[in-house]
Amino acid sequence: MLRRLARRLMSNVPESTVYGGPKPQSPAHRVTLTHLRQKHRRGQPITVVTAYDYPSAVHVDSAGIDVLIVGDSAAMVVHGHDTTLPITLDDMLLHCRAVARGASRSLLVSDLPFGSYESSASRAVDSAVRMLKEGGMDAIKLEAAAPSRISAAKAIVEAGIAVMGHVGLTPQAISILGGFRPQGKTVSSAVKVVETALALQDAGCFSVVLECVPAPVAAAITSALHIPTIGIGAGPFCSGQVLVYHDLLGMLQHPHHAKVTPKFCKHYAQVGNVINKALTEYKEEVETHSFPSAAHTPYQISEADVESFLKELENRGLNEAASAAAAAAENEVTTGKRSADGSC
Structure with missing residues (x-):
């Protein structure tokens, strides 16, 4: 008893802080996996948005979105590529740091880009560690299109890093898929998607994204798993939904963006029209000397x-x-x- 008292008196940290245990979850604090599991148990939908920079992170965070994903889709949406393949780990870390500076509440998850984790489990762990240490992320997301990727997910979880899985249309595998093609439209394909999702759960993933699969397949996976599913183009029967910031805002009407915008996306605004109008007015006022x-x-x-x-x-x-x-x-x-x- 005297020894415990001496240790307590020697500390400059209040006893309640050291021994008080976890504090109650509050909307004002960052979302954690515990928070997501609580929502999932209660049947409350989980909200997810993909964004890539500081201003968008501020908006997403201020709206109270549960999870903010820094997606490798930045290659297409921000950098103008036709696929997600060109973006590098260093590119992703730059986006991650910007997002981390803008978001104080949402759980932050980053994609591991193509080429940063496939060759070995140790490389996968190293890349994931960089996402947390250098990028300020809370977790990583990993596409599962092969057994080696399941092994990579398991190794990352065992290294103490939370992993979100991704099945269905896996954009990093378009070389094999033959393009951006929906998955699960045949019996064999649907069963494979279910089995992959289950394998990711067994590997320790805390959630699985279901992209571009038929609603009955998504419903089956959601029922079979005891972790949340996050749908994107997968119908209403998932545990939550994700859309890309630029897509849901109707940010761009450029031909490139029209080409890479998925048809399942709903535009909640037409921000692109507002931007175009403002830029046109600015140009006219400068040319007519009415501004400044x-x-x-x-x-x-x-x-x-x-x-x-x-x-x-x-x-x-x-x-x-x-x-x-x-x-x-x-x-x-x-x-x-x-x-x-x-x-x-």
């Missing part, structure tokens, strides 16, 4: 200092520059921007 107006030219120099400035320019032989400065000062007086003492 006096209201957007806030920084002033007093009349006395203008006179001194003109003399300094003239002393240096910069007569044209002095004339331009004098004309600008006169324009401010004419438009009522400047008072006699130079204040607004």
Whole structure:
């Protein structure tokens, strides 16, 4: 008893902090796997959005979205590629760090990009470790299209890192799939998707994304698993849903983006139209000299200092520059921007 008391008195940390145990989950705190499991047990849908940078992370986090995935789809959405294959681990880490700075609540999950984990379990663990240590992520996501990837998922979990699995359409495997093709549309294909999802659960994954599979197949997987399923183009019978930030906002109408935007996506806004309109108006106002107006030219120099400035320019032989400065000062007086003492 005396020994325990001595240890407690030697610590500069309050006893309640050291021995108080886990604190209750609160919406103001970061979402954890425990929080997701609680929602899953209660049958509450899990909300997930894929985003790639600081501003979008701030928006997603402020909206109270449960999980924010930094997807390798950044290769297509942000970098303009036709597939997810070109993006590198270093590219992904750059996106991860930006997202981590913008999100303080959502659980952060990053894809392991193509080429960063397939060759061995040890390489998979090394890549996952970098995502947490350098990228600020809470977990990683891994596509499972082969037994070696299941082994990689198991090795990462055993290394103490949370893993979200991904089955169905696995974009990193388009070389084998022959393109972005839905999966589970035949009996053999549907059974394979179910078996892969079960294998990911057995490997220790905390959740599985189901991409582009028929709704009955997604329903079967959701029923068979005791971990949450996150659907994307997989119907309403999953434990949660995920969409890409740019897609759900209707951000882009560019031909490239139209080509890579999936047909299952719902546009909750047409932000792209607003952006296009604003940029067009800006261009027109600059070309017609209506921007910047006096209201957007806030920084002033007093009349006395203008006179001194003109003399300094003239002393240096910069007569044209002095004339331009004098004309600008006169324009401010004419438009009522400047008072006699130079204040607004």
